[in-house]
Amino acid sequence: MTELATTHAHPLEDDCCPGAQGRLMPRERAEDLADVFKALADPARVRLLEYLAASRGGTACACHLPAALGITQPTLSHHLRRLRAAGLVEGDRRGRWVHYTVRPEALDRVRAYLDLPTDGAEDRCC
């Protein structure tokens, strides 16, 4: 279904919520954030990111991770690919091994979102 009014004032007025406003986060920003959350929505990737962050300089090679995580090498490669696509890590080749590094910028965007006040001032309806 297509996107409906986010700034429309009229359809939000009725007997239930006379003065309510439907201010929502822009769709594009919500999709970007959801993409990062999707990249984190797997136990293996949660452990991977924490493992890299706990390494010196946020960098480590992935050579032994399949055995440690209990997954095969293609599956690990798939997870690292998803983390890379989300901008959470980056990898550079050093000889025959690839080292992966945490990119804190993407994490900062997520942190900024999660710092929502949980006690806003907008008066809602009903």
Next chain:
Amino acid sequence: MTELATTHAHPLEDDCCPGAQGRLMPRERAEDLADVFKALADPARVRLLEYLAASRGGTACACHLPAALGITQPTLSHHLRRLRAAGLVEGDRRGRWVHYTVRPEALDRVRAYLDLPTDGAEDRCC
């Protein structure tokens, strides 16, 4: 596939990483975090949570959200159910409407995870 050694020291020793340790986050904790991230891994739910947080007291009724989000009422109910299952929101019935409230505790756990140092001290291999 079943979980393999996380504290095992032996299989992680070879010519590549002589002294490397494979310390990983416990599997259960990673699954719990991943469940919360799964609950956030959708644009509609990202907007929903931000909408609730921007409301007075972190509470709002959901009566007009289907139209604002461009989804049907069953779909909105499905998303709110997932947010509730993840402990991110809770809903109580007031008359014929249901009000949803943000529960900051679940967000705190996620924030604590995302505060990973990105410059750890553990020396990794290769």
Next chain:
DNA sequence: GACCGACATGGACGCCCGTCGATGCGTGCG
């Protein structure tokens, strides 16, 4: 140059998820 090891890619399978329409349930109103 031929082999080997680390990693990426492709294809296949099963499962979960987002979305919908239709329906059921509970509450307030007339």
Next chain:
DNA sequence: CGCACGCATCGACGGGCGTCCATGTCGGTC
């Protein structure tokens, strides 16, 4: 009491994701 309304649930459909095996690709080594 019956109707209308807000919300939850059910069943179905399509798409995406995690996982694997098999294979390809690139860099080092001998």
